[in-house]
Amino acid sequence: MSQKHVVVVGGGFAGLQAARRLGKQKEVRVTLIDRRNHHLFQPLLYQVAMAGLSPADIAGPIRNMLSKYRSIRVVCGEVTSVDCDRQTVTTSYGEESYDYLLLACGAIHGYFGNENWEPYAPGLKTIEQATEIRRRVLNSFELAELSDDPDVRKRELTFVIVGGGPTGVELAGAIGEMSRFTLAQDFRNIDASSARVILIEAGPRILPMFDASLSTKAMRFLEQLGVQIWTSCRVTKIDQAGVQLGEERIGAATVLWAAGVKASGLGSKSNLPCDRAGRIIVQEDLSVEGYPNVFVAGDQCAFVDPKTNRQLPGQAPVAVQEGRFVAKMIANDLAGQPREPFSFRDKGQMATIGRSRAIVEIGSFRFAGFFAWIVWLVVHIFFLTGFRNRLFVVLSWAWSFLTFRRGARLIVQKEWQSYPADVD
């Protein structure tokens, strides 16, 4: 019997989990295609942006993570379109035919049609974006220190975060903490702890996916770190000088975007059925209607949970469970077993605020504060892939916790050349 060829597009949580399960099956060979050479532990990416961790602490080469499965081939390339009728994907290096396809390309930040805001308000989805945010935040303090003009200083020391979900809350809390503790001693002309951190949320409260009591706790924690929370505020414009909220204007050198995501464009480009955010609409077994051998998982997948009647959130646990489920369905097919409907087991959610506070919600069990933060810590360490990353992150955190310092306070430039490009 010849092996079935499974093509997995994307090495995030969903793709990696599916590949690991399929790597144990003798009946299949797998090709995992990703634009990047690394898998990224996105839940901790905000700590790279906030100079607490190095990129390599939360990322690892996909090729290495899967090297023990001899039937898995990892390819660094970009998939540009999918042809479900011909059962092929077109990539930057040529075409791949498949017997089964898993699309798990994830999501990028969406600006609700205002994509030209991106240069002024980076989102946080990739390592490149995280180091760009780190550069901007640290640079602002440097520029404020250099200037004698109070207006310039105020502008440089104003940080606006748009979006009151977990990422926005984590970023706001980290900037608040960094300015108050880490940087306070290091500057001579400015008081780093006087930095203004403003968190803007369009809805009536931050962290709307949590119970209202936990939202309130999170607000209190943020306010203790000096973060101002503006709810029911809608951003109408972002430019180099700051943020416009209808009539009101905030002058800010650093604006970060944590408000919206949209799925990778591959679904719409390939004429697959998509929802408004570009996610591919799937059946109850996560396959695309009419193409039982094409699956979608993770942030790219539009799946309405029949238990809650809501789209599943773009979170790691959802992607992990979906990836594993797809691997199981393929195994079922090969074993002549029927498909099953996907069912998400919700194990709860959590968010962290600053250096020692978090909120945790597990079903109707809710708690907040230091103990919640310990739980957050243990869970994140546990799910972080690889012994080395786990060890290094634990040590980085212990060091930062004890010293109030941050281990990766580097402003790294984009340009590497010493000589201008026009030298000839």
Next chain:
Amino acid sequence: MSQKHVVVVGGGFAGLQAARRLGKQKEVRVTLIDRRNHHLFQPLLYQVAMAGLSPADIAGPIRNMLSKYRSIRVVCGEVTSVDCDRQTVTTSYGEESYDYLLLACGAIHGYFGNENWEPYAPGLKTIEQATEIRRRVLNSFELAELSDDPDVRKRELTFVIVGGGPTGVELAGAIGEMSRFTLAQDFRNIDASSARVILIEAGPRILPMFDASLSTKAMRFLEQLGVQIWTSCRVTKIDQAGVQLGEERIGAATVLWAAGVKASGLGSKSNLPCDRAGRIIVQEDLSVEGYPNVFVAGDQCAFVDPKTNRQLPGQAPVAVQEGRFVAKMIANDLAGQPREPFSFRDKGQMATIGRSRAIVEIGSFRFAGFFAWIVWLVVHIFFLTGFRNRLFVVLSWAWSFLTFRRGARLIVQKEWQSYPADVD
């Protein structure tokens, strides 16, 4: 009595050491100006380029390293010229007047008039360059894996290092080791251990600053890692496709430059007396002739050691001793003591080759191999600044040594934006 103002330009080994000594003096206040926010432990930079360490492991914020000295102000800015008669430096943020000036701007790579080679053959002086080299080396393996064309594969798997000094030897050894041990298991189509690594040296032997017996040992170690050593070869051209050596041509996707350095251009731009490499010529007390309050230290300083009649090498120990000496001369002046001549105490030199070999030369005492590597390790850990960096580097090395893996195998792109720049 008003405090004297000492301006230190550059936060490398020389500038940082001088500032630390001067920070203890009540009679002076110090302004340290650097273009970057971080001090870099350059002797380990090749390990960042070779995916063994993260940038933050070998760099730290200058501001934080000096924060305990309340009389030191750290400024992130660029000095564009010096006026010794008016006693001012012009910077990107305005003018600074000084009573004493220390120039310690270091060196960049020099291409002997062929600066247009840089895009094809990056040097290794900054973190940006190190991550660029890492990107190129790791990418070459990915592209070779993707291609079925044996010519493309051969070109992608050929790595040329130009320059047989310590940096060139360290880079060549690390690529040899990485391809043979770290990457060998991770690829399916290519044999990573078949990579060709060619080290090109214009002189008759590599590591000419060491005794000939150690050069020979280093050659043998490199050859055991599969590195080919081409001595007495002069590069006549470098372009996108490879390297030209007179009649001969090597097709290579990755070419690294470790052949020549030249001092920062600040000396010549400021009409100070310079040697051919742009280093500023100094008196025996490291001050510039006619300007006893202007000192130069580190790679920017042209100082011929009266003991050997040779220019002191561009190495960390020289910069450290020069920086400390300048601080002492300023203290002498303020205490009404005479100046002294600078005398370099040579404590020996060492270079490492691959994962467990080094050569060490301390006076006439020479040794090579595993024990030399242990010495190299201990010395580098000892001089690495800061408890956190030390701990993390030790752990990274222990992990890599035991597992043959590398902790920072990330290909990070230059662009951070998700949307093309022309979106409007």
